[in-house]
Amino acid sequence: MRMDNESAWPDLDSALPSWSFASAHHIAVRASAEAAWRALLEVRPSEVHLLGPLMFLRRLGTPRPRGLAGLSLLDAMCAQGFRRLGGTAGHDVVVGTIGRFWSWRPDMATPADAAGFSSFSPGWAKGVMGFRVVALGGDACRLETRTRVAATSPDAHRAFARYWRVVRIGSALIRRSWLQAIRRRAEGPSSSR
Numbered sequence: 001m002r003m004d005n006e007s008a009w010p011d012l013d014s015a016l017p018s019w020s021f022a023s024a025h026h027i028a029v030r031a032s033a034e035a036a037w038r039a040l041l042e043v044r045p046s047e048v049h050l051l052g053p054l055m056f057l058r059r060l061g062t063p064r065p066r067g068l069a070g071l072s073l074l075d076a077m078c079a080q081g082f083r084r085l086g087g088t089a090g091h092d093v094v095v096g097t098i099g100r101f102w103s104w105r106p107d108m109a110t111p112a113d114a115a116g117f118s119s120f121s122p123g124w125a126k127g128v129m130g131f132r133v134v135a136l137g138g139d140a141c142r143l144e145t146r147t148r149v150a151a152t153s154p155d156a157h158r159a160f161a162r163y164w165r166v167v168r169i170g171s172a173l174i175r176r177s178w179l180q181a182i183r184r185r186a187e188g189p190s191s192s193r
Helices: 010-015 032-043 051-059 073-079 113-118 154-186
Strands: 021-029 082-089 092-100 107-109 125-135 140-153
Touching: 010 051, 010 082, 010 092, 010 113, 010 125, 021 107, 032 125, 032 140, 032 154, 051 154, 073 092, 082 113, 140 154
Parallel strands: none
Antiparallel strands: 021 140, 082 092, 092 107, 092 125, 125 140
């Protein structure tokens, strides 16, 4: 299912070729594509303003992850069960995870690799998130993010649909806040444009 005005994204399409739930966001950046790419890889969880409060609400009743201090947000996600599923250095990155996200204490299954992600069994939902930098020339680029989720069974689809109705707005706020954090870092005085 392709969203309106959504261009092809080979690694994202390969990781999850069909899905039932999706969101897409983008932001203009006044910095080179190289500076935006570095910022994407380096941005820390603390720079994404809405991430902490919204994840605190999500984690109620579960222990806070440890050992993530000093990691970039992408690396912290990979330390907690996401896997890199594709991407081209300097251009895009795709990560994914498998879980029963709708559970009060989400059950997560970490795929070993892209093949394990593709062949995972029923009863779960597979989620992918991609970020890419689109050069517009000079000191201008666009950052894009897409999130897609596919359930692996009818029961999982119904459960995720109920969950998505509740978290969709918070998920979108996190993605937008994440893009803004990347832009602040890319456009900041310490970035070499």
